[in-house]
Amino acid sequence: MGGSGVITPEDIPHFQQLFEAQGLRSLRRYLDYGKRAKSSQGLGELYHWLGKILLDDGRVYKLEERAMACEIAACERLASQWTQLSGPVPAADLVFVNRPPDRLAIYRHILHADTAPEYSNAWAELLASRYKKHWSWIGDCAKDRSVEASYSASESVRLFDQFLLQLDQQAPLTIMSTGTAPTEEELQRQRDRIEEQEREIEGFKEDLEFAEDRASRAHRRSQALEKEMNQAKRKLSEERENGEKLRQERSRRIKLDRQTTEGEKELEVLRREYVKLDQRLHQMAQRLVEAKSQGSSGAPIDLQALRQLGVEQILGVERPVTEEEIGQLRRQFAAVFHPDRAERLPVWVRTLCEEILGIVNEACDRLR
Numbered sequence: 001m002g003g004s005g006v007i008t009p010e011d012i013p014h015f016q017q018l019f020e021a022q023g024l025r026s027l028r029r030y031l032d033y034g035k036r037a038k039s040s041q042g043l044g045e046l047y048h049w050l051g052k053i054l055l056d057d058g059r060v061y062k063l064e065e066r067a068m069a070c071e072i073a074a075c076e077r078l079a080s081q082w083t084q085l086s087g088p089v090p091a092a093d094l095v096f097v098n099r100p101p102d103r104l105a106i107y108r109h110i111l112h113a114d115t116a117p118e119y120s121n122a123w124a125e126l127l128a129s130r131y132k133k134h135w136s137w138i139g140d141c142a143k144d145r146s147v148e149a150s151y152s153a154s155e156s157v158r159l160f161d162q163f164l165l166q167l168d169q170q171a172p173l174t175i176m177s178t179g180t181a182p183t184e185e186e187l188q189r190q191r192d193r194i195e196e197q198e199r200e201i202e203g204f205k206e207d208l209e210f211a212e213d214r215a216s217r218a219h220r221r222s223q224a225l226e227k228e229m230n231q232a233k234r235k236l237s238e239e240r241e242n243g244e245k246l247r248q249e250r251s252r253r254i255k256l257d258r259q260t261t262e263g264e265k266e267l268e269v270l271r272r273e274y275v276k277l278d279q280r281l282h283q284m285a286q287r288l289v290e291a292k293s294q295g296s297s298g299a300p301i302d303l304q305a306l307r308q309l310g311v312e313q314i315l316g317v318e319r320p321v322t323e324e325e326i327g328q329l330r331r332q333f334a335a336v337f338h339p340d341r342a343e344r345l346p347v348w349v350r351t352l353c354e355e356i357l358g359i360v361n362e363a364c365d366r367l368r
Contacts, residue, residue: 011063012171018067019104024133027075030068037141047076047151051159073160074107075138076151078124082142085110085124087117103131108164108173281341281349303355307362314363326364333360 007015028034031049036042053061053069061069078085101109109115109123128135151157312318315329335341337353337360 007066007166007170009170012167015063015067016102016104018064019071020102022064022067022071024137027068027071028137030065030072033072040145043151044154046072047154047156051156054163055159070104070160070163071107073151073156073163074111075134075141077111077157077160078107078138079141079145080150080152082139084117085121087121101126103127103134105173106130108167111164112168112173277335277341278344280336281345284336303359306356307359311363311367314359315367317367321367323368326368330361330364333357 028037031046032042033046036046050069050073053065054073056066106123106127110120110127115123151160306314317329321329334357337357339350339353339357342349342353
């Protein structure tokens with residue numbers, strides 16, 4: 001930044017970019033410009049600050065603030081000249097623009113001292129067509145604004161003119177102060193250029209429509225992919241739950257198979273024991289039948305005499321026994337003489353087993 005409020009040529013491009021980028025909302029917020037303009041209160045103080053900011057040497061106010069102050073001053077200056085801006089304009093062919101001007105350039109053309117009134121009005125129409133919100137705001141500021149309260153009547157307008165003069169020195173404008181018509185060749189060249197720019201604009205519009213269409217399709221595709229991803233997540237969660245259930249079911253089946261195998265082994269052991277006992281009973285019953293058929297040659301069982309024997313003789317013990325040993329004797333005799341073991345034998349065998357088992361139980365009770 002240069003000193004004494006001068007904007008250097010290096011500052012001009014950045015200043016123009018800042019000026020074009022700032023919106024009307026930010027403009028009205030700066031220094032409470034919107035409130036002051038609507039209420040017409042504090043405008044003198046505002047104009048005083050505008051002059052200080054515009055001609056600051058860059059040590060206090062940044063370039064962004066100077067761009068804000070410059071446009072506020074321009075709006076107030078145009079609001080002061082509102083009635084003069086609605087006058088006649090020159091023929092369309094007499095206004096030439098080599099490239100689309102930015103907002104700062106339009107303000108400068110309108111307010112430049114060498115610009116003819118009809119050309120100022122033409123530039124004002126361009127401002128109104130390209131920047132409708134700014135133009136509407138300037139019109140609102142011009143309403144009910146007395147001549148004494150206008151920006152043109154303030155001392156700060158001189159500082160603003162000095163700032164514009166500095167801009168003219170660093171970035172001069174081509175001012176058309178007369179209505180001299182250009183040659184036909186120049187007109188044709190400008191028309192060709194305008195047509196070329198219009199074709200470029202149409203191409204840009206087509207590219208923009210194509211880009212918007214691609215963006216829309218990409219957005220729909222993104223939504224579809226997101227939906228598929230959510231469905232895949234839900235399916236994965238369900239598969240995980242099903243997998244956990246399958247693992248639990250597999251563990252339960254393995255446990256049941258193991259228990260079944262162990263039960264089958266135990267059942268096989270019991271079956272073999274049962275076969276052995278059943279064979280023993282059949283053998284005993286066979287011996288009893290043979291003894292009965294032989295008559296006196298055998299040794300018949302005398303149950304009455306068996307009852308009269310001593311407890312030690314019946315149970316086959318020769319020493320004192322414990323309660324646990326008595327229970328074991330009961331089970332041993334029951335394993336041999338229980339009536340259920342002789343289901344397949346004649347009735348007299350089951351009756352005999354019942355009698356013998358009764359004698360054994362009685363002897364065990366007596367021994368206890």
